[in-house]
Amino acid sequence: MRIQVLGPLSAEVNGGSIVPTAGKPRQVLSLLALYPGRVIPVPTLMEEIWGTQPPQSALTTLQTYILQLRRRLGTAMGPGAPGGAKDVLATRHGGYLLQVPEESVDVHHYERLAREGQSAFESGDDRVSADRLRAALDLWRGPALVDVRVGPILDIEVLRLEESRLVTVERRIDADLRLGRHAELIAELTDLTARHPQHEGLHSQVMVALYRSGRQATALDVYRRLRGRLIEDLGVEPSPQLQRLHQAMLAVDPQLDVLAGPRHTSTFDLFAA
Numbered sequence: 001m002r003i004q005v006l007g008p009l010s011a012e013v014n015g016g017s018i019v020p021t022a023g024k025p026r027q028v029l030s031l032l033a034l035y036p037g038r039v040i041p042v043p044t045l046m047e048e049i050w051g052t053q054p055p056q057s058a059l060t061t062l063q064t065y066i067l068q069l070r071r072r073l074g075t076a077m078g079p080g081a082p083g084g085a086k087d088v089l090a091t092r093h094g095g096y097l098l099q100v101p102e103e104s105v106d107v108h109h110y111e112r113l114a115r116e117g118q119s120a121f122e123s124g125d126d127r128v129s130a131d132r133l134r135a136a137l138d139l140w141r142g143p144a145l146v147d148v149r150v151g152p153i154l155d156i157e158v159l160r161l162e163e164s165r166l167v168t169v170e171r172r173i174d175a176d177l178r179l180g181r182h183a184e185l186i187a188e189l190t191d192l193t194a195r196h197p198q199h200e201g202l203h204s205q206v207m208v209a210l211y212r213s214g215r216q217a218t219a220l221d222v223y224r225r226l227r228g229r230l231i232e233d234l235g236v237e238p239s240p241q242l243q244r245l246h247q248a249m250l251a252v253d254p255q256l257d258v259l260a261g262p263r264h265t266s267t268f269d270l271f272a273a
Contacts, residue, residue, distance in 0.1 A: 001013050014077065028069065047153060073085035073088055114133065117130075117168070117175075121174065130175035177209065197229055223242070241271055
């Protein structure tokens with residue numbers, strides 16, 4: 001089985017899709033797929049589908065959805081498959097679980113690569129870090145579960161995954177900056193800061209990339225515009241780190257030209273206290 005949740009939902013067995021067309025069974029499959037090998041309690045599945053006020057027929061309807069998924073599984077597995085659909089989509093006391101290896105689900109492959117990239121970053125191996133983090137991000141095919149109507153449980157999972165994706169992007173850019181790839185990052189960072197207009201970490205990165213590319217005035221203008229937005233929208237000044245980065249650029253601080261300093265730190269924390 002091969003399951004993808006980092007984008008449109010996809011689940012294939014022997015090359016055949018087992019993704020149902022109806023919305024609620026897709027929610028059930030998505031939630032089970034996010035936690036392979038773990039029992040998802042019936043109340044959790046019910047809350048995902050119906051919120052805090054499930055209908056009286058909720059348990060029977062949920063059992064129908066499980067049966068539909070098993071039928072699709074059985075068809076894809078074929079009559080000669082060892083075990084059966086009930087062994088893959090198993091019933092346990094109080095819930096259901098999808099008994100497939102974690103490696104079958106793209107989100108777990110992504111998280112493993114992201115951990116390896118973060119570990120390499122912290123140890124100072126920027127090339128390995130950038131490669132691992134880029135491989136992790138390449139697994140994304142769009143917003144997580146973009147074609148699934150999510151309830152309260154999946155909504156939390158999608159938010160968690162999207163936040164993880166942004167953190168991974170930021171760390172990969174940190175590694176690329178320490179490798180001297182500042183000029184080739186400018187276009188990507190310009191897009192990212194437009195999408196996240198109050199994200200100080202991304203703004204610190206585009207400022208450094210511009211500064212190291214000989215565009216000091218543009219880097220300073222990025223700070224000016226961000227400061228204006230933060231004051232107007234939130235009534236706050238930029239963080240001390242970003243203020244010190246701004247001052248360092250005004251003073252043409254030599255530390256800004258160092259690709260990898262003695263500390264293995266993020267771009268945002270170059271001038272942390």
